[in-house]
Amino acid sequence: MTDSTPPFSWRSIILPAYLPTLLFSLGEGAIIPVIAVVATDRGASLALAGLIAAMLMVGELIGDLPAGWLVARIGERNAMIGAAMLAVVGVLIALAAPSTLALGIGVFLLGLATAVFGLARHAFLTSYVPEAVRARALSTLAGVFRAGWAVGPFIAAALIASTGSAEVVFWVLVASCFAVVVVLLLLPDPERVFGAARRARAASAGNDRTEGEIEADAASHGVFRAIVTHRGVLARIGSGIGLLAAIRASRTVILPLWAVSIGMPPETAALVIGVSATIDFALFYVSGHVMDRFGRLWSAIPGLVGLATGHLVLALTHDVPAADAWFTAVAVLFGVANGLSSGVILTLGADLAPKANPAPFLGAFRTIGDAGQAAAPLIVAGVTSAISIMAASATMGVLGLVGAAVLWRYIPRYVPRQRRPPTTGIGEPAGND
Numbered sequence: 001m002t003d004s005t006p007p008f009s010w011r012s013i014i015l016p017a018y019l020p021t022l023l024f025s026l027g028e029g030a031i032i033p034v035i036a037v038v039a040t041d042r043g044a045s046l047a048l049a050g051l052i053a054a055m056l057m058v059g060e061l062i063g064d065l066p067a068g069w070l071v072a073r074i075g076e077r078n079a080m081i082g083a084a085m086l087a088v089v090g091v092l093i094a095l096a097a098p099s100t101l102a103l104g105i106g107v108f109l110l111g112l113a114t115a116v117f118g119l120a121r122h123a124f125l126t127s128y129v130p131e132a133v134r135a136r137a138l139s140t141l142a143g144v145f146r147a148g149w150a151v152g153p154f155i156a157a158a159l160i161a162s163t164g165s166a167e168v169v170f171w172v173l174v175a176s177c178f179a180v181v182v183v184l185l186l187l188p189d190p191e192r193v194f195g196a197a198r199r200a201r202a203a204s205a206g207n208d209r210t211e212g213e214i215e216a217d218a219a220s221h222g223v224f225r226a227i228v229t230h231r232g233v234l235a236r237i238g239s240g241i242g243l244l245a246a247i248r249a250s251r252t253v254i255l256p257l258w259a260v261s262i263g264m265p266p267e268t269a270a271l272v273i274g275v276s277a278t279i280d281f282a283l284f285y286v287s288g289h290v291m292d293r294f295g296r297l298w299s300a301i302p303g304l305v306g307l308a309t310g311h312l313v314l315a316l317t318h319d320v321p322a323a324d325a326w327f328t329a330v331a332v333l334f335g336v337a338n339g340l341s342s343g344v345i346l347t348l349g350a351d352l353a354p355k356a357n358p359a360p361f362l363g364a365f366r367t368i369g370d371a372g373q374a375a376a377p378l379i380v381a382g383v384t385s386a387i388s389i390m391a392a393s394a395t396m397g398v399l400g401l402v403g404a405a406v407l408w409r410y411i412p413r414y415v416p417r418q419r420r421p422p423t424t425g426i427g428e429p430a431g432n433d
Helices: 011-041 046-074 076-096 100-128 131-163 167-186 195-204 211-229 231-261 266-282 284-294 297-317 323-340 344-352 359-386 389-414
Strands: none
Touching (some): 011 076, 011 100, 011 266, 046 076, 046 100, 046 359, 100 131, 100 344, 131 167, 131 284, 231 266, 231 344, 231 359, 284 297, 284 323, 297 323, 297 389, 344 359, 359 389
16 A cells, blocks of 8 residues: 655644634633632632632543544534634623632633643544654643743733733733634645545554544544543553642642742742743653653653652751742743643553554543643642641652552553554553553
């Protein structure tokens, strides 16, 4: 059979994959640091503010499986347009009523939108990027997210300083989402542009079904079939990925809460978090290069150990005289550690997913990661309420070290550096259940 897959070009994925991602993440990055601030301004306790911030991750978790169905059924572009509009609805609900309930509902809807948006990008790059540069392409996607998260807090800090209101930052997300819709409507539909590549990869994977048959299967029960068929790898690699996602999510919640707890001014906290996000962003390509050259383990373990160490350091420095300085130092460490693991979850998902129709498996895989994302802020809020924010930080640090041990054990087994020819279509070694 002649390989009809078009030659890969980085230019071919910049506009359809990276530009909408940058716009969406810029708006999201602006509001994430101020969610806890807005919640406390509306009368929420520190624990309730953490719970409201956690609704973003809860929405992502609940949205992952439906996102796999939606992307397969209506296509990537339509799903992303719908996600952008849902995010706008969430922001408007949060602004329409000055209550913590409205804020929580709005943040939850933003989480649903983020799930659809993220899965569409992940499936697109999994299908169309060659394995030799997969980690770099996906770490670049993660880096683009980080770029938005790096710029967003600076915009938030400037708006808060000039207006004196944290809620005005929410309009940044509205503007970003409308920009996403405009870009997606002006660009050609990626599903049509790269349809030949999808069919060629399906053929090379030994799948002789038509594209319509593939989509119909995914839209009916492909996600649940993927969960049952690949439960072994999902349980093993997935548990480590869930803990990595958890400690990443913890850092995004605990830094704003910590700033409130030690009395740091909101604009100063947003500035420090912005610096951390900038460092995080600067390392994304380094992470992809390391993964492509040395293997996925060399990105996952340093990231987990660094994030765990930062949480443990925070737990010991809350009441010291230089608490602000320690907060800043840990924020920098978080940026380095998270940057060094940029794209590792996306890349492992792509390594393990069936190449012809990745969306169902990726929906299941991302659900595990987002379960960790959703659980971590709830753990932080619960332990903070029951004991203290210091105990919550220490708990997440220990969980991060456990995650490092799990991935150290299972990444070489399921995703060895020199991969053998697949025998199951999912990247599992022969003989593994």
